[in-house]
Amino acid sequence: MDPDFRGDSDHHDGTSDATPGGYPKQRRPGELGFAIFLTVASLYLLYDAYGISGFTALSGAGSIPMATTFVMAVTALIVGLRTARLNKVAGETIANDILPVMVILFIGFLIVFGLLLKPLGFVLTAALFLTVSIKVLAHKGWGYTLAVSLGSLVVIWIIFRVVFTVLLPAGILPEAEFIQFFRNLFSGGAS
Amino acid sequence: METLMAILTIFTQPQLLLLVGIGTFAGIYIGAIPGLSVTMAVSILISFTFSWDVLPAISLMVGIYMGGVYGGSRTAILLNIPGAPSAIATAMDGYPMAKKGEAGQAIGVTTVMSFFGGLIGILVLALAAPFVSEFALTFQPRDYMLLAVLGILLVGSLSSGSLVKGIFAGAFGIAIGAVGRDPLTFAERFTFDLRLMEGGISFIAVMIGMFGVSEALQQLQNVNMKAVRQKIDKIVPSFGTIKKFLPLSLQTSSIGVIIGALPGTGGDIAALMAYDHAKRVTKNPEVPFGEGAMEGLVAPETANNAAVGGAFIPMMTLGIPGDAVTAIMIGALFIHGLNPGPMLMIDQPDMFWFIVGALMTANVFMLIFGLTGIKIFTKIVEMPRSIIIPLILLLSIVGAYAVNNSITDVYWMLGFGVFGYFMRHYGYPLGPVILGVILSRLLDDNWRRAIISEREDLGRFFEGIFTSPLSLVLFISVILIFVSQTPLWTSMKKRLFRKATS
Numbered sequence: 001m002d003p004d005f006r007g008d009s010d011h012h013d014g015t016s017d018a019t020p021g022g023y024p025k026q027r028r029p030g031e032l033g034f035a036i037f038l039t040v041a042s043l044y045l046l047y048d049a050y051g052i053s054g055f056t057a058l059s060g061a062g063s064i065p066m067a068t069t070f071v072m073a074v075t076a077l078i079v080g081l082r083t084a085r086l087n088k089v090a091g092e093t094i095a096n097d098i099l100p101v102m103v104i105l106f107i108g109f110l111i112v113f114g115l116l117l118k119p120l121g122f123v124l125t126a127a128l129f130l131t132v133s134i135k136v137l138a139h140k141g142w143g144y145t146l147a148v149s150l151g152s153l154v155v156i157w158i159i160f161r162v163v164f165t166v167l168l169p170a171g172i173l174p175e176a177e178f179i180q181f182f183r184n185l186f187s188g189g190a191s
Numbered sequence: 192m193e194t195l196m197a198i199l200t201i202f203t204q205p206q207l208l209l210l211v212g213i214g215t216f217a218g219i220y221i222g223a224i225p226g227l228s229v230t231m232a233v234s235i236l237i238s239f240t241f242s243w244d245v246l247p248a249i250s251l252m253v254g255i256y257m258g259g260v261y262g263g264s265r266t267a268i269l270l271n272i273p274g275a276p277s278a279i280a281t282a283m284d285g286y287p288m289a290k291k292g293e294a295g296q297a298i299g300v301t302t303v304m305s306f307f308g309g310l311i312g313i314l315v316l317a318l319a320a321p322f323v324s325e326f327a328l329t330f331q332p333r334d335y336m337l338l339a340v341l342g343i344l345l346v347g348s349l350s351s352g353s354l355v356k357g358i359f360a361g362a363f364g365i366a367i368g369a370v371g372r373d374p375l376t377f378a379e380r381f382t383f384d385l386r387l388m389e390g391g392i393s394f395i396a397v398m399i400g401m402f403g404v405s406e407a408l409q410q411l412q413n414v415n416m417k418a419v420r421q422k423i424d425k426i427v428p429s430f431g432t433i434k435k436f437l438p439l440s441l442q443t444s445s446i447g448v449i450i451g452a453l454p455g456t457g458g459d460i461a462a463l464m465a466y467d468h469a470k471r472v473t474k475n476p477e478v479p480f481g482e483g484a485m486e487g488l489v490a491p492e493t494a495n496n497a498a499v500g501g502a503f504i505p506m507m508t509l510g511i512p513g514d515a516v517t518a519i520m521i522g523a524l525f526i527h528g529l530n531p532g533p534m535l536m537i538d539q540p541d542m543f544w545f546i547v548g549a550l551m552t553a554n555v556f557m558l559i560f561g562l563t564g565i566k567i568f569t570k571i572v573e574m575p576r577s578i579i580i581p582l583i584l585l586l587s588i589v590g591a592y593a594v595n596n597s598i599t600d601v602y603w604m605l606g607f608g609v610f611g612y613f614m615r616h617y618g619y620p621l622g623p624v625i626l627g628v629i630l631s632r633l634l635d636d637n638w639r640r641a642i643i644s645e646r647e648d649l650g651r652f653f654e655g656i657f658t659s660p661l662s663l664v665l666f667i668s669v670i671l672i673f674v675s676q677t678p679l680w681t682s683m684k685k686r687l688f689r690k691a692t693s
Contacts, residue, residue, distance in 0.1 A: 023618070024353070031617045038359070045366065045381065052373075052380050058647050059639040061373035064631075065380050068362040068369070075359035082355070098616055102411045106584070107609060110404070113588060114601045122589075130581050137414050137577035148578055156585065166239055166593040 027086040029094045035080035042073035102136075109133060121171015127153055197544035200246070201552050207250045211549055214254020215556035221255065222262025222278075223568070224579065229259030230515045231406060231583070234398040235590040237523045245527035245542075250549050252523060256516050257553035260458050260495050261305045261561060265568065268297045268488075277458030277495035280466040284480065284487030291483055295565075299426035300485060301492045302561030303433055304440055308493030309554040311444040312451065312500025316507075317547050319452075324508040324536035332640035333655060335509070337665035339634040342454030342511050343626050344672045354672070356619045364627015365634060367392055374632075375639065387599055394522055394628045396591045396603040401621045402515075403587035404608025407580050409615055414576050427562055432485070439469060439486060440493040447494030451501025457514025458495035458502075465494030500550060506531055507543055510633065515622045518629045 046069040052062030095101070109129060116125045130149035138145065160166045161179070170176060201207045221232045233252050240248035263278030268285035281301065288297040330338075343361035344354075370381045371391030382388035443465035450461035469480075469490035476484045502513025510532035512518035524531050529542065536543055591604035611621055645651040656662040 028617060030613075034613055034617050048381060048383070049366075052378055053376075058642045058649065061376045061378035061380060063642075064635045064638055065366060065369045068365040071362040072359055072366065075355045075362065078355050079353070079359065082353075097412075098613075100412065102414075103408050103612070106408060106411060107605070110584060110588070110605050110608075114598055114605065117588075117592070117598060117601070126585055130585060133581040133584070134577060137411075137580065138575065139577075149581075152578070152582060156582075156589075160239065160589060160593075166242075166589065167596060168589065168592070 023089060025086065026089045027083050028089050028098065029092050030098050032080065032083050035076060035083050038076040039073060039080050042069055042076050045069040046073050105136070106133065117171075118169050119171060121173050121175070122168035123153070123157060123173050123175065124171060126156070194540070194544050197541040198548035198551070200541070200545050201250065201548045204246075207246060207549075208552065210247050210250040211254040211552045212556050214251040215258035215553045216254075216560050218255035218258020218260075218553075219262035219265070219557070219560055220258075220568075222259035223265040224574065228402060228406065229256060230519065231399075231402040232259065233516055233519045233523075234395065234402055235586050237519060237526065238395050238399070238590040238594040240523070241526050241594060245524070245529065246545060248523060248527065249520075249546060252520055253546065253549040254553045254556065256520075257309060257496075257499055257550060258557055258560070260499055261302070261309075261492075261557050264301045264305070264488075264492055265298065268301065269294055277462050277498075278491070279459065280462040280491035281488060283466065284482070284484050287481065287483035288488070293483065295426040296428065297483075297488055298565070299428040299562065300432060300436075301488050302426070302558060303428055304436070304489045304492045305496040305561070306554055306558040307433075307440055308444045308447055308496035309499060309550075309557065311441070311493075312448050312497035313547060313550045313554065314500070315448045315452075315497075316500040316503050316550070317544075320504050320508050320543065321536065323504060324533040327508050327533040328537075329661075330509075330533075331655070331659065331662065332637040332644070333652065334659075334662050334665060335511075335637040336634055336641060337656075337662060337669060338454060338509060338511055339630040339637070341665055341669050341672075342505075343623050343630060344669060345453060345456050353618065354675075357623050360614070360619050360621065361623035361627045364624040364629075365631045366627075367397060367624070368394070368628045368631020369635065375636075392603055393591075393594060393600050394625075395594050396600040397607050397628055398519060398522070398625055399587045399591050400604040400607030401611040401624060403583055403590070404604060405611030405615055405621070407583040407587070408608065408612045410576060410580050410583075414580070426565060436485065436489045439472070440489050442472070443468060443490040443493045444497040447497030448501040450494070451498030451513055452504040454505045454509075454511045454513060457516070458498040461498040461501075462491035462495040465490040496554075503546065503550070507546070508533060508536060510535075512626060512629060515625055518625050521629055 046066065049062055049065035049069045052065055053060035054062065057063075092098075109132065113125055113129050116128070120128075127150060130153055131145055134149050135142075135145045138148075161168065161175075201211065218229065218232070222229055232255055236252060236255065237248075240251060260277050264281045264285065267278040267282035268289050271282050271286035271289075285297050285301070288294065343364070344358065366381065368391075370388060372378070372382075372389050373380055379389065446465045446468055447458070447461040450456050450464060451458065466487060469486045473480075473484070473486045476486055478484045480487050498514075502517045505511045505513050506517040506521060510521065510530070512521050521531050529535060529539070587604060587608070588601055591600045592598070594600065611624075614621060614624075641655075642649075642652055645655060656666050
């Protein structure tokens with residue numbers, strides 16, 4: 001790999017890291033729109049930050065927020081102007097390369113996950129989520145999908161509920177009774 | 192003697208030893224599996240371990256950090272896919288070696304050299320940190336403020352892409368950190384009169400969103416990529432090979448420690464700079480660079496592991512993270528009621544020495560796990576993305592939810608995940624955002640302390656900067672980073688270079 005390569009490496013060879021994608025010399029679809037959005041949002045935040053304490057005191061609660069939002073607005077504007085001057089990348093579209101249907105679908109899944117988490121409880125929601133998403137991604141039969149998703153859910157549940165003792169919404173499953181049943185079983189065996 | 196006892200704490204409690212071991216083992220795999228990053232793992236882990244005592248929680252994270260920095264090299268060598276950013280340089284010579292059937296040798300050398308680099312980093316940490324923290328006691332609030340700004344700028348400028356985008360990201364992070372009621376005046380900041388904003392945004396939600404969800408969403412585009420299988424034989428390198436590269440590894444380890452210790456810069460930059468250094472000092476490599484030169488493996492691997500120890504220096508002594516992972520660890524220490532900075536070193540030196548001991552242990556575990564279990568390794572790395580991605584998303588949700596038991600945090604995480612996803616696509620670095628969030632309070636508090644002590648007088652504030660050598664150096668560094676990005680500087684540099692060549 002070229003050490004100076006700062007292109008869209010994640011996109012083509014699957015490298016994973018916090019190194020940003022994007023091309024230094026070209027503009028990706030939607031990039032200008034994003035920069036404009038950032039500029040406008042930053043300006044609004046700057047206005048909001050001004051409302052905190054105005055210019056009353058340098059040590060006021062609003063000084064740092066005003067300074068940072070000012071920096072945000074200026075840098076976003078510079079980025080926007082620079083981006084506007086670049087040529088568009090040939091052969092990339094928003095629907096194919098930036099926001100494919102699959103990504104939108106998964107964002108939707110996650111929103112639904114959040115909505116169902118409290119009423120249904122963690123175990124059922126997670127089972128549903130894993131099954132549906134593995135089915136969508138792996139293109140394999142129901143047997144494989146269910147085995148993998150339920151199997152990994154059991155492992156995750158044991159690790160987090162039992163080892164890390166994380167409290168997750170129980171929902172409609174009698175989870176606490178279930179754990180207690182096992183505790184009783186073990187303590188019963190020990191005594 | 193007490194120091195020694197603190198370092199050895201880890202051996203007195205088998206549970207801690209076990210956790211470091213598990214952490215290192217897991218770290219190697221997390222680092223190696225493309226799509227899982229150490230930053231992601233540690234940020235998710237914070238939320239799971241926050242009900243634990245601080246020592247076990249730190250043990251696990253230290254192990255993951257150490258193992259993860261090393262683990263990225265495995266896939267870099269075998270598949271030409273750096274599992275972690277710090278392994279980008281490793282792929283340049285590692286993969287050509289694998290193609291020639293020397294993968295085993297490459298992994299062996301990498302492992303031993305990572306151990307060596309890690310060792311040097313930890314030694315420097317142990318020797319330097321006490322002095323730095325003593326020095327840090329003389330720091331004025333304005334110095335802390337300048338250091339925070341410098342740290343955020345350094346990540347933005349050195350890591351990758353454009354500095355302007357990096358500065359934007361850093362400022363954005365500081366703004367996120369300011370959301371909620373101001374702790375001093377109780378004024379509402381960026382709350383838009385919404386009650387749920389008053390408590391601020393959970394930085395864990397921001398972190399998991401940016402590094403977990405956005406990563407997973409991006410990986411959706413690589414779902415169907417197949418891993419290539421490699422045959423690996425003998426991996427333990429001969430003593431002669433190691434001896435041959437000892438001088439080079441000492442140099443590159445030093446580079447690693449220094450880069451790691453700079454606030455905001457971590458293993459990835461250290462590795463690239465060390466690779467560059469090796470290329471310059473190796474006059475006659477047996478194999479040319481880029482075609483499988485051993486030097487090209489030794490340099491980045493010693494440097495990125497040495498950077499781990501280095502990154503802990505500013506974190507433990509100043510409370511300013513050395514890179515994204517240490518930024519998250521500072522968050523973890525906060526959650527456990529500790530306040531990293533010079534006072535931590537004085538009030539609780541045991542904590543510092545415990546971390547040194549944990550790092551040391553993790554380093555040894557890394558050597559052991561690195562030279563064994565290669566067969567299982569190839570199997571696990573081939574785990575299909577169609578399973579990994581849903582699992583990451585599930586873990587992210589659980590992680591974001593678990594800290595405050597709040598669905599709101601899950602939505603914050605999702606929001607920042609989607610935003611981070613776009614930032615990734617358009618070349619905005621994410622590291623500065625996290626650094627900004629973590630450093631927001633420190634920056635705000637110290638600015639206000641500094642300006643209040645100067646009676647709200649900017650003139651006196653700058654006078655203070657110009658009369659203190661330390662503040663002046665920091666201030667000039669901040670200015671230089673800005674200037675280096677302006678058109679004026681570029682044209683000056685061009686002119687200078689033309690003179691040099693003509």
